[in-house]
Amino acid sequence: MSKIQSTSVCDIERSFDSLKQNIMEKFIHINYKFFYEDIVDKMVLDDKSSQDEPEEITYKDAQIVSYPPLTDYKYSIPLFANNNKIIVTKDTSAISYDWFKNRIADVADYSEVVPGNYTAVEQVLSDAFLLESREKVLQWLNQVFLEKSESKAIIANILFAISHLEYEDVYPVGPTLAMLALNNPNRVLVELAIHAFENWGSKDSIKYLESYRPVDSLNQKNWDRVIKYLKENGE
Amino acid sequence: MGYLVRMINSEQNWAQYQYELPEIDQINADSISELATTDNCISTWYIDNPEDINKAVLALTSGFRNLDSIQLVVFNIDTLKQYGLTAKQSEETAFTKAKGYAKYHYDIIDLNHHRLGRLAQLIMHTLHDNGIVNVDKTHIVKVLSKAMADEIVDFEKLDKNLKAGLAATIMKDLKRKESKLASIISEPIKGQLLQQIEKNKRKTNCPHESHCMCWKGA
Structure with missing residues (x-):
């Protein structure tokens, strides 16, 4: 039983590492404007515990509350308010x-x-x-x-x-x-x-x-x- | 004896002092609104005599989030007592980034409706008799620069907006022929300021800029 649990945690860690690696490779040399306009098609900050369908909103409606750093990778990505099931689209033309x-x-x-x-x-x-x-x-x-x-x-x-x-x-x-x-x-x-x-x-x-x-x-x-x-x- | 220094947000809120010295129930609400209390206390900074005003300027402005000219009112502690008010040293509620300056923080304590009115009267009378003390940005920059040179203030520990404003203003001054700060700013501090100038140019709002590299590719 304990072995299964341990494997499961490792899997999660591996997935997270892979995600971080993936993000790092893509975003290491960008600023936020670039980030929104050219890189991110969809960014899902999805609370796994929530069963609701993610709600899609534009940058216009999003509210940045913080830029939590990704430890060890020396850069940050914005964390949006409103809720924990946000998709942020790339559309900065909405900044009007x-x-x-x-x-x-x-x-x-x-x-x-x-x-x-x-x-x-x-x-x-x-x-x-x-x-x-x-x-x-x-x-x-x-x-x-x-x-x-x-x-x-x-x-x-x-x-x-x-x-x-x-x-x-x-x-x-x-x-x-x-x-x-x-x-x-x-x-x-x-x-x-x-x-x-x-x-x-x-x-x-x-x-x-x-x-x-x-x-x-x-x-x-x-x-x-x-x-x-x-x-x-x-x- | 000793004096207490309090920052005035807007002299216009105290405009009554020019024409009259109002009774306690005639004081404008805007004046009272300026005296926002926490735990029935009002924050002030202690100085031995009015010539030591820079000590209060440093204690106050090192905790700022922006570089701004300020206005101060200075009243002596004996007068405070005459108005039925009590001041108490309060290091634990001090907000300053000047090392060793928390001990100069005094709270005017036990304020209630009446005592707040008395304090407003005291400020009104002091402004009427002695006027307001204007501290311009040039002077604040000089005080902060001197404190950095004396290692009382650590540039890196200041708020990021204050750092940005301070670096821009000091570097502008250093480029002038008749620089007022050249004799104060050491090479290591100049290095920190130049680094800050580079950060000022970047395009990011990241509050984790000290350990965030995202702006480097901008």
């Missing part, structure tokens, strides 16, 4: 403006906008930059900013997220959005726009900034401080 907008709207939480924090919106931006060109993502960002201008949470999160990117990487959309936010009647959003210019630390932006002055006295004080800072320390 609507996907981007909805994902940002879903995760934008104003309480995450705390100095030093990394927000869920930043993660969406980061994922989008992996899957699409920089120009396209910035264009989407611009569009979301306009379409969702009534949402303080979304606007605050976008301003906060772009303030953590390099000025050159978000130019010209980033500073344009921040300039736009300076006219927002909400004083906290104006404060976040000023914070973005401060974080970018670009002398290039001084010429835009000097043509403007916030209405609110606290923001005015900050504004003057940031212009002085950029003149003294800007790149």
